[in-house]
Amino acid sequence: MPRPVMADRRSSRRRPRGEADPPGLAPRRAALRLLDAIVRRGDPLDVAMHAAAQGLVGADRAFAVAIASEALRWMTDIDALVDGATAQPLPDDVKSRAVLRIALAQLLVLKSPGHAVVATALPLVDGGPRRLVHAILSRAQKEKWELPARASLPPAAAERWTAQWGATMIEAAAESWSVPPPIDLSFAAEPAPDEWPDAVALAPRHRRLPRGQAVEAMPGFAEGGWWVQDLAASLPARLLGAGAGRTILDLCAAPGGKTMQLAAANWAVTAVDSSARRLERLRANLTRTGLAATIVQGDIRTWEPDAAADAVLLDAPCSATGIFRRHPDVIHRIEPRQIEEMATLQAGLLARAAKWVKPGGTLVYATCSLERAEGEDQVAAFLDAHRGWAIDAARPDELATGITPDINGCVRTLPGQIADAGGLDGFFIARLRAPDA
Numbered sequence: 001m002p003r004p005v006m007a008d009r010r011s012s013r014r015r016p017r018g019e020a021d022p023p024g025l026a027p028r029r030a031a032l033r034l035l036d037a038i039v040r041r042g043d044p045l046d047v048a049m050h051a052a053a054q055g056l057v058g059a060d061r062a063f064a065v066a067i068a069s070e071a072l073r074w075m076t077d078i079d080a081l082v083d084g085a086t087a088q089p090l091p092d093d094v095k096s097r098a099v100l101r102i103a104l105a106q107l108l109v110l111k112s113p114g115h116a117v118v119a120t121a122l123p124l125v126d127g128g129p130r131r132l133v134h135a136i137l138s139r140a141q142k143e144k145w146e147l148p149a150r151a152s153l154p155p156a157a158a159e160r161w162t163a164q165w166g167a168t169m170i171e172a173a174a175e176s177w178s179v180p181p182p183i184d185l186s187f188a189a190e191p192a193p194d195e196w197p198d199a200v201a202l203a204p205r206h207r208r209l210p211r212g213q214a215v216e217a218m219p220g221f222a223e224g225g226w227w228v229q230d231l232a233a234s235l236p237a238r239l240l241g242a243g244a245g246r247t248i249l250d251l252c253a254a255p256g257g258k259t260m261q262l263a264a265a266n267w268a269v270t271a272v273d274s275s276a277r278r279l280e281r282l283r284a285n286l287t288r289t290g291l292a293a294t295i296v297q298g299d300i301r302t303w304e305p306d307a308a309a310d311a312v313l314l315d316a317p318c319s320a321t322g323i324f325r326r327h328p329d330v331i332h333r334i335e336p337r338q339i340e341e342m343a344t345l346q347a348g349l350l351a352r353a354a355k356w357v358k359p360g361g362t363l364v365y366a367t368c369s370l371e372r373a374e375g376e377d378q379v380a381a382f383l384d385a386h387r388g389w390a391i392d393a394a395r396p397d398e399l400a401t402g403i404t405p406d407i408n409g410c411v412r413t414l415p416g417q418i419a420d421a422g423g424l425d426g427f428f429i430a431r432l433r434a435p436d437a
């Protein structure tokens with residue numbers, strides 16, 4: 001049996017001033033900073049990117065994100081390997097553990113050459129136990145460490161989801177976050193049957209492609225006939241059907257995936273969002289696709305429309321735990337406190353949105369969350385507090401192949417659904433009907 005690696009204080013040393021950086025250190029340093037910002041400070045990956053990857057461009061930037069993403073995805077299993085090799089578990093927040101996470105992600109997931117991984121890991125330990133890190137990385141190579149077939153979910157998320165959805169969902173969630181998700185495209189108009197021969201159509205104006213293609217290089221990107229949107233994310237707008245020129249408030253609209261669907265379905269869309277930066281992306285998306293909407297920057301906690309609309313879509317800000325397979329930072333940083341805060345915010349936004357629906361009109365509420373507090377519980381509380389409102393049950397023919405409404409007529413997508421076709425993100429969607437005047 002191999003002897004556990006011991007921490008050795010004598011092995012700690014700072015790098016001498018003037019020692020040249022080994023090639024490839026910059027993206028690894030950025031990956032380490034990214035991991036630190038996400039795991040210790042709870043920053044979202046895209047926010048952490050600004051500070052962590054400053055000065056990095058192109059392939060180096062993409063490499064930094066790939067390392068951090070794989071370290072997050074496989075963190076529980078990488079930690080288990082490291083803990084099995086050390087005499088005492090390293091504290092969770094020491095730099096040497098973080099360096100080992102990114103180094104082993106390179107070695108075991110991205111299959112980077114061992115010498116490059118070791119040469120770039122040791123300078124990052126900087127004042128910590130270099131010899132310990134070196135010994136673990138040497139052992140990983142000598143013993144040909146392997147990760148399990150499926151990445152384990154972080155224990156806190158696994159526990160929370162087991163309580164809400166049962167053990168089968170956890171299996172499916174672990175399965176779905178171990179493999180890169182496919183690319184879903186939404187189309188402004190139904191493409192010709194022979195136009196996307198390698199794609200699968202799971203709903204009208206939808207095509208699913210295997211992962212690994214550069215989106216900008218795909219046919220028709222510049223012409224703007226389609227945009228990337230997970231199939232589950234396309235369901236809320238599908239429940240609104242054809243607009244026939246009627247008015248809709250698209251609340252929390254940026255970067256505009258649903259705005260484009262609604263505009264393409266002939267709704268007169270007012271797209272509202274509080275983030276100027278995200279509205280820029282919405283504007284660029286509309287320009288590329290040639291679709292039209294009125295764009296308003298406003299915080300819907302205080303903003304008011306001039307008039308009620310035929311329909312309102314509230315794609316509410318949420319914990320985003322449903323998109324964990326695309327954003328592996330999410331389940332490491334979301335805690336019950338944030339879910340509670342989001343649920344409180346959503347209840348307030350939903351109550352305001354309801355006031356802006358014409359009598360007899362439609363309100364669609366959606367979140368990309370796997371937490372009942374942000375979905376089922378939210379709608380139950382809304383219906384308790386708003387007399388005359390009712391769920392307008394979704395019909396299977398309005399959804400996508402393999403997706404059916406729940407017993408209340410709402411839509412709950414979970415990992416494991418349409419798994420053979422590549423799965424889908426976790427969403428909750430309710431279509432609500434306003435009382436007649």
Ligand SMILES: C[S@@+](CC[C@H](N)C(=O)[O-])C[C@H]1O[C@@H](n2cnc3c(N)ncnc32)[C@H](O)[C@@H]1O
Pocket residue numbers: 251252253254255256257258259272273274275278298299300301315316317318
């Ligand atoms: C789930 S994302 C929306 C995605 C978008 N509907 C789409 O399909 O592309 C939530 C959005 O809510 C916005 N947001 C958060 N709080 C808000 C508020 N109080 N008022 C308006 N927008 C808000 C965020 O800026 C973010 O763009």
